[in-house]
Amino acid sequence: MAAAGNLVKGLCDEMTCSVCLDYFTEPISLNCGHNICKSCLGNCRLDLFGGTSCPQCRSPVWPRDIRPNKQLANAIQLVKQLSSQVAKEADGRAGACEKHGEPLKLFCETDDSPICVVCDKTSKHRDHQVIPVEEALQKFKEKIQAQRQSLKQDTENLVAQKMVMRQKSPECLALIEAEKEGALSKLNQMGIFFDEAYGIVATQLTELKNKIEKTQKENKTILNEEMSNLSYLMKEIDVKCQQSPTEFLQNIKGTLNRYETVRVKRPIDPFPDLEKTLRTYSQTTSALVKKLLERQTAALDSFKEMLGQALNKVNVTLDCDTANPYLVLSKDLKTMSWGDKRQRLPSNPGRFDFVPCVLGQEGFSSGQHWWEVEVEQLKEADRGSWALGVATEDVKRKGLNDLSPNEGIWAVGNSVRAGPLAFTSLKRTALRLSSLPKKIRVFLDYEGKQVKFTSVDTDGMIFVFHSVAFHRKRLRPFFWMARGFRMTC
Structure with missing residues (x-):
């Protein structure tokens, strides 16, 4: 039966459109010998003379060359029926329990596996959630x-x-x-x-x-x-x-x-x-x-x-798939603020689960780029912390992160206790600024191995990371923020 399943899989592959990667729908034959869905061909771009090209071999295609492939359409229906029949036959063959020899008529949701009625009565499955197979x-x-x-x-x-x-x-x-x-x-x-x-x-x-x-x-x-x-x-x-x-x-x-x-x-x-x-x-x-x-x-x-x-100049857009659940992003993905409650967001490998960070969608692996970030204190009484800069694509997303070049982050920001800082290492570097800038310009020079921060308000220098080793990694805009502030990029 496994051989039959492989045969069906091979037939399914032959009945697949190269554009939508699903079964052909209203298949059309082209002069070059390839087939395509009618709707997929309709999505192909026309040239000045109303023609297009085959998505597989790029041979020119003209309206007069297009003809329905009824035999292929019929074959697809037969393959679908065959696939369904193989699945039904497979469904009819319930296995037997290796330990007790009984049919596997139950499914243990706790252990994620089929079990027999004898297994269900054992101490191993006594308190488990069990349903009919x-x-x-x-x-x-x-x-x-x-x-x-x-x-x-x-x-x-x-x-x-x-x-x-x-x-x-x-x-x-x-x-x-x-x-x-x-x-x-x-x-x-x-x-x-x-x-x-x-x-x-x-x-x-x-x-x-x-x-x-x-x-x-x-x-x-x-x-x-x-x-x-x-x-x-x-x-x-x-x-x-x-x-x-x-x-x-x-x-x-x-x-x-x-x-x-x-x-x-x-x-x-x-x-x-x-x-x-x-x-x-x-x-x-x-x-x-x-x-x-x-x-x-x-x-x-x-x-x-x-x-x-x-x-x-880069028009930075925030990547919602990386945002910590406590960060609230605006609909246009340009502004972030701290939320009072942890949001119920999909858990994925790219999301910061502990540190309140978010990345920009844009990525850079060469060239010079710059963007501006506005940092707004929401209440005078709130003295929060924040940081912004660039980070490598593979920056640590789970657990603690010490915000340093060793972690693939080059950033400046503000600490409640220490004031303005450059996150150069675990010890940090204090910045001597007359006042906290409200708008910061971030310059990235990939080949020049430099990340520079200036104040948009005064055009004064804030800090420069020199001779940075990016190790040919892709870089993205980086933001870290706690309660009391709002950032807009």
């Missing part, structure tokens, strides 16, 4: 099918995200080229300074374009891997449902917990606020050109630095 089968098959539906929804979301990225990429790259042309027109006014100034603009915009293309390539790899993983899990569930009652119920809770803790890795958005960024860049270019013309000076270093900063 038929009831357990129905209960857990409904749960595992719900998990499969959730995995399928995750897959559909990834497919949609992949389509959006494919459509948005050329539009964003065209925006960058348009900005480059616009800069050319503005900089023509600068006469002898034109070549060098335009060289700065062209280089920076080209770097932005390369960064977007690199991120998109990485995202494509992530999406394909995640879709493949989800497809594997769905097929694993299909095989699980074909097992005998004894096999199916063995450690079923552990199996369900494993599916429930599956976290789909989210690709980095390669186009965050691109239009807003380019609009700011364009305005900065115009203002600086005007300033240079008025002063008749070749202050190109300042020109280069200010334009670079306009491109490197």
Whole structure:
């Protein structure tokens, strides 16, 4: 019977669409020999002439080449019936207890395993929660099918995200080229300074374009891997449902917990606020050109630095999957505050369970980046503690964390007892500040091995971590906060 199950699994694989990774729905044959769901083909992007391409081999596809594959549709129905029959036959074969030789007609919810009526009367199971095996089968098959539906929804979301990225990429790259042309027109006014100034603009915009293309390539790899993983899990569930009652119920809770803790890795958005960024860049270019013309000076270093900063600003969004249950996040995921009660949130490996921390969604493994954080004291009487900065992607999420570079955290903040601090080690470094800054700018220079903090209010330096060893790890914005404060990024 195991061989029959493997045969059914192999047939199921052949009946799976490469786009949605589920059984073909209204299958369509293409000239290249591949098949695809009618709805999945409808989601593919059309070119200027109304054509598209095969998602598997990229061969061109025209409307006249599309034809329904009725034989495949019929074969899919037969495979579904065969799969159902194998599952029913497996359900009809209840195993026997190895110890007592009796049929396994009961299920012990406490031990997560099938038992016989003799086992139920022993001291081992006397106080355990026991239900009929038929009831357990129905209960857990409904749960595992719900998990499969959730995995399928995750897959559909990834497919949609992949389509959006494919459509948005050329539009964003065209925006960058348009900005480059616009800069050319503005900089023509600068006469002898034109070549060098335009060289700065062209280089920076080209770097932005390369960064977007690199991120998109990485995202494509992530999406394909995640879709493949989800497809594997769905097929694993299909095989699980074909097992005998004894096999199916063995450690079923552990199996369900494993599916429930599956976290789909989210690709980095390669186009965050691109239009807003380019609009700011364009305005900065115009203002600086005007300033240079008025002063008749070749202050190109300042020109280069200010334009670079306009491109490197990060619009930080808080990652709710990492937030400690005592931290309350706003709907737009820009503000955090301390809650009076511990929230009932899903327990996942990425959540800070003890230390009141949260990470930003954005990640950095190269380049220069900066963002601003506003720290607001809610009541004069409250003297809380807080910290902010950057942390490695793999920073410790469970239990205590000493907020130091040894733990993969580079941060500054305030302590109730010690006042303003840089979290350089367990001993900390006291900061001599005339007053606590209300708004802090965080600068990250990955290749320069530097994390710098300045006051937005005074533009004064707060602290710099020099010669930082990031060990090629991905970094994310980091926030730590206790009662009495609110942070907005």
